[in-house]
Amino acid sequence: MFPVFILVSMTVLAISTVMTVFTNSFIIAVNLIDKCKGKNLSPSDFIVVTLCLSNILFQLIMLFNDYMSFLDGDIYFTDEVYIISTVMLILPIYSSFWFTVCLSINYYLQIVIATQPLLIKLKLASAQVIPHLILASLFISLATGLPAAWNFSHDPQNVSVSSNQSVEISVPSLNVVYLLPSTLISCSIPLILVGIANGLIIKTLVIHTHKSDRNSKGDLSARAEGRIRAARTISCLLFLYISFYISEILVFIEIFPQSSPGFCTCLMVMYSYSPAQSIVLIFGSPKLKQVLLKVIHFIGGLKKQNRSAPTVLFINLRTKETAILPDE
Secondary structure, three states: OOOHHHHHHHHHHHHHHHHHHHHHHHHHHHHHHHHHOOOOOOHHHHHHHHHHHHHHHHHHHHHHHHHHHHHOHHHHOOHHHHHHHHHHHHHHHHHHHHHHHHHHHHHHHHHOOOOOHHHHHHHHOHHHHHHHHHHHHHHHHHHHHHHHHHOEEEEEEEEEOOOOOEEEEEEEEEOHHHHHHHHHHHHHHHHHHHHHHHHHHHHHHHHOOOHHHEOOOOOEOHHHHHHHHHHHHHHHHHHHHHHHHHHHHHHHOOOOOOOOHHHHHHHHHHHOHHHHHHHHHHHOOHHHHHHHHHHHHHHHHHHHHHHOOOOOOOOOOOOOOOOOOOOO
16 A cells, blocks of 8 residues: 555646646647648747647656656666656756746847847847747757766665665665756756846836826737736746746755655645646737637537436327217
8 A cells, every 4th residue: 555645646746747738738739720720830839839848748757757666666766767767857857947948038029129239130030039049948958968867876775674674775866966067057047047037027017117008998008918918927937937946956955854744845846837837828828818718618518518408398188088979
């Protein structure tokens, strides 16, 4: 019988994986349908699709990693399985962080009122700049993630096999000499860049919010709503980023013992990162939000139709019997 901690963790991970696959696949499908209809994907749509693919890959690999470690630790902690699974887990994490940077930069270029020549050129050429940023993000992620395969060490750990006996086993782990610079490059620096972009977006929002942003009825203009929506989306992504980053560090340095409430909280934050990020992206895009509401209304209409049973009217026919008397 598994402990309660493992059962709860496996259940939450399974639910978050289903949500991740559904929400991210929904975003990808909506953009692909628009592409099939002949519509050009905007730079932000292109980044979001790439980010969703990274989220799905990350969630599925995390599902495999944690289920293997829970169900069969002997196989999981062998050198071959542990190294391959860890490297495959690191790559989408680093990619997701750098793709978030690309999305933040793109939002800033969309809403900034450029006066400097460099910003004007970047704003006008954003459709050409963003693909190069995505390729650079992939290159940095590979350059910092793949070397993990050659930077493992074996740390002895004492495992209790009975109340009075413990056995020392060798468990592979990432070398600190590799881990510190790689996390600095592909975790800390993207976090700083997203924070700077978020601050610049909020600054632009505060400076350029004035009476001209409202019409005669007092409603915000489309440009003002776009600035507010971008600031809200990046702020939510930054909050998720910080929460995941802190939880990842706390789990790595083992500040909480396993099966403790603190360790469980960190795992729940890490498990919910991808689905929460996709929900933020959906509600941060008017197009995605509108399509999602249509799908929900359509499904709700089908359920109502199925629940409403057809009305059957029964008509009682009364026949009047007439007695035929014989002729007298």
